[in-house]
Amino acid sequence: MATAYVNQISTAVPALDCHDMFIEYAPELIEERGKMLLFKRMAERAHINHRWSSVEDPAGFYGNNPSAVDTETRMVEYEDKAPKLAQKAVEGLNLGDAADEITHLVLVTCTGFYSPGIDYDLIKNCGISPNVDRTQIGFMGCFAGITGLKTANNIVRANPEAKVLLVSVELCSVHLQKPKSLESMLSFLIFGDGCAAAIISAEATGLELDSFKQVMVPDTRDLITWRIGNEGFDMVLSGKVPGQLGKALNPENLKLILAGRTPADIDLWAIHPGGRTILDAVENALELEPDALAVSRHVLENYGNMSSATVLFVLAEMMKQAAEGGPRGLGSAMAFGPGLTAETMLFRL
Missing domain, CATH: 3.40.47.10 (Thiolase/Chalcone synthase)
Structure with a gap:
């Protein structure tokens, strides 16, 4: 395959x-x-x-x-x-x-x-x-x-x-x-x-896709919702989301997301910058170094949250930096949305 x-x-x-x-x-x-x-x-x-x-x-x-x-x-x-x-x-x-x-x-x-x-x-x-x-x-x-x-x-x-x-x-x-x-x-x-x-x-250049895992956080259905109303699409983004995401990134779920690895085994973190508090919650839950989410914070600072496109902006910036001699290695990407759902991916750059 x-x-x-x-x-x-x-x-x-x-x-x-x-x-x-x-x-x-x-x-x-x-x-x-x-x-x-x-x-x-x-x-x-x-x-x-x-x-x-x-x-x-x-x-x-x-x-x-x-x-x-x-x-x-x-x-x-x-x-x-x-x-x-x-x-x-x-x-x-x-x-x-x-x-x-x-x-x-x-x-x-x-x-x-x-x-x-x-x-x-x-x-x-x-x-x-x-x-x-x-x-x-x-x-x-x-x-x-x-x-x-x-x-x-x-x-x-x-x-x-x-x-x-x-x-x-x-x-x-x-x-x-x-x-x-x-x-x-x-x-x-x-x-x-x-x-x-x-x-x-299948051309072996760029970013190699490894594995994908989805995690749904129990009892969080109403924390992020997206419905079509008469005055446009209605977004609800609860302030409880960062805390729930932090709890969801527990050892059991991380073992699934990282295919048995630990955060220390990951060289690159492509985290969807849903907001500053989202990135802070992920950084704290995974006990990452302050610069581990630098690319995600860069995208947030310069573009905000562009919904589904945002994590691709993060990956694009990582590929650009790697082409200029920047970091490479094993990476973990995560994006969060209604459900509360975390869609995750392992990759190699």
């Missing part, structure tokens, strides 16, 4: 850096002074400097009451902007005539839907064969980037001649609403837009 490799990853974000803009705008959405002051403290502690938005005119799109924008309007914006961002990421792979060699296209997204969808647009605009085998992974949340890699891994292991294009595109910013709670304030503060495109094949 063939071994699968991530040969390359290309990333793309929209042109508008919205983070500081949002921090200035958010107090207008918060009626209670106490909550406004709390939001400002949260913003200072988020360790995010940049987030990127596909909504080119936020004031015109959201107005004084973003909750007044209905879901249909948001999906029109998604259908306009998401395929363009996905195409930008695919073009970053510089496939040229080799685009016609793509045998499988795996699309991951949870922030919008239309059909024919982004996969159709990529085939039309990126030189991909119309006979390509297409799979869409939808609405699974932040851990779905690793689910996409797992799907590509299964395809290559079953068919060594396969060449898989994985595209994870998320437009979180189209779902901005008026904050209803502390949890919603937090989600609007950390989420941004981004896309990652990757080539996975």
Whole structure:
């Protein structure tokens, strides 16, 4: 059975850096002074400097009451902007005539839907064969980037001649609403837009995919939820998530995730930067050195949380650093989402 490799990853974000803009705008959405002051403290502690938005005119799109924008309007914006961002990421792979060699296209997204969808647009605009085998992974949340890699891994292991294009595109910013709670304030503060495109094949270059394990944390169903409402998609991100993740990374689960190894055996940690407290919880639970999650913190600082695409941004940065003489070795990737679910992967760089 063939071994699968991530040969390359290309990333793309929209042109508008919205983070500081949002921090200035958010107090207008918060009626209670106490909550406004709390939001400002949260913003200072988020360790995010940049987030990127596909909504080119936020004031015109959201107005004084973003909750007044209905879901249909948001999906029109998604259908306009998401395929363009996905195409930008695919073009970053510089496939040229080799685009016609793509045998499988795996699309991951949870922030919008239309059909024919982004996969159709990529085939039309990126030189991909119309006979390509297409799979869409939808609405699974932040851990779905690793689910996409797992799907590509299964395809290559079953068919060594396969060449898989994985595209994870998320437009979180189209779902901005008026904050209803502390949890919603937090989600609007950390989420941004981004896309990652990757080539996975049996060609032995890049990042070798090893094994995948999924862990569901008992009695945590309501801590992260993602539902379609009349005012966009409604995100709940409970402040209890970091603590529960810390508990979930216990010796029994780690033995499963790390295939019998210990954290000391892992050279590289590609942890989904769902937020600063998520990274802190993982670092503390695994008793890691302060710089062990430096790449994840770098991605959080410069992009925020881009849902499923984020962990691919982390892996892309690791591959870039390795190409420049940086760290290599055995790695563990983890991403977290609704369930509460941890999707994990071992890899070698």
